Amino acid sequence: KVKNKPSVAPEQPLKDVKNIIAVASGKGGVGKSTVTSNLAVALAKEGYRVGLLDADIFGPSIPKMFKTEDARPVLEKVDGKDKIIPVEKYGIKMLSIGYFVDPKDATIWRGAMATNAIKQLITEGNWGELDYLLIDLPPGTSDIHLTMVQTLAITGAVIVTTPQDVALADAIKGVSMFNSKNINVPILGLVENMAWFTPAELPDNKYYIFGKDGGKKLAEELGVSLLGQIPIVQSIREGGDSGAPSATNENTLTGKAFMEVAGKIV
Numbered sequence: 620k621v622k623n624k625p626s627v628a629p630e631q632p633l634k635d636v637k638n639i640i641a642v643a644s645g646k647g648g649v650g651k652s653t654v655t656s657n658l659a660v661a662l663a664k665e666g667y668r669v670g671l672l673d674a675d676i677f678g679p680s681i682p683k684m685f686k687t688e689d690a691r692p693v694l695e696k697v698d699g700k701d702k703i704i705p706v707e708k709y710g711i712k713m714l715s716i717g718y719f720v721d722p723k724d725a726t727i728w729r730g731a732m733a734t735n736a737i738k739q740l741i742t743e744g745n746w747g748e749l750d751y752l753l754i755d756l757p758p759g760t761s762d763i764h765l766t767m768v769q770t771l772a773i774t775g776a777v778i779v780t781t782p783q784d785v786a787l788a789d790a791i792k793g794v795s796m797f798n799s800k801n802i803n804v805p806i807l808g809l810v811e812n813m814a815w816f817t818p819a820e821l822p823d824n825k826y827y828i829f830g831k832d833g834g835k836k837l838a839e840e841l842g843v844s845l846l847g848q849i850p851i852v853q854s855i856r857e858g859g860d861s862g863a864p865s866a867t868n869e870n871t872l873t874g875k876a877f878m879e880v881a882g883k884i885v
């Protein structure tokens with residue numbers, strides 16, 4: 620349980636943000652952005668003021684997942700300074716490098732350029748007062764991760780993994796990064812995504828395509844909470860592709876599953 624982390628000094632960026640939550644994965648393609656989007660929607664549904672920073676600079680998927688690819692954030696003078704007004708959808712304030720540059724152009728940026736771009740979104744974004752700012756980190760461990768943990772008072776990290784061995788091995792690296800002495804960001808827990816598949820015509824069957832309970836067992840081994848096991852469901856993929864993450868419909872099983880995960884981090 621984390622609330623209103625007191626260590627956010629007034630001079631630090633995002634001082635009006637009560638909780639900064641980093642969502643990370645070791646491996647790419649495990650559903651980190653899907654989980655982040657759904658958590659943002661779920662927290663907004665619960666009435667929290669939510670922001671979402673897409674820090675996955677070389678593969679920004681937040682604009683697509685919220686169908687806001689065509690949005691172009693504008694500048695506004697706030698206290699005499701130019702601020703970037705975040706794009707808003709479902710009550711969530713969002714900024715992504717994808718709103719400013721063609722992702723193809725960003726892929727050739729050097730590390731320093733990428734980190735500067737992210738820093739700009741953080742310090743020049745007009746985030747205002749938020750209860751939660753979720754940060755969709757790039758996969759793996761990189762300069763961007765270090766910049767984030769060094770410049771922001773991160774409340775905690777959520778690690779997303781599939782139950783597959785290669786994903787778990789990389790998830791462990793992610794956990795050790797946050798746990799390392801000079802970084803020391805608490806792990807809020809682990810989400811096991813793509814945990815199983817149930818075909819519509821065989822509703823009682825679970826197929827453990829990437830292995831059974833890999834994330835659950837890893838959470839136990841590492842002594843971190845298991846925030847949830849999310850199955851592979853076509854509607855989760857469709858929701859991400861159509862700009863309406865599953866959590867926008869809390870009456871569905873998948874919507875409920877993400878609401879439950881969100882309930883464990885507030």
Ligand code: ADP
Nearest residue numbers: 647648649650651652653850851852855856859
């Ligand atoms: P990452 O951010 O880790 O690279 P994404 O969130 O972009 O991963 O997910 C990769 C792909 O898998 C996307 O097409 C997404 O829609 C799909 N996906 C993610 N989680 C699920 C799930 N639980 N069920 C079905 N499809 C999923």
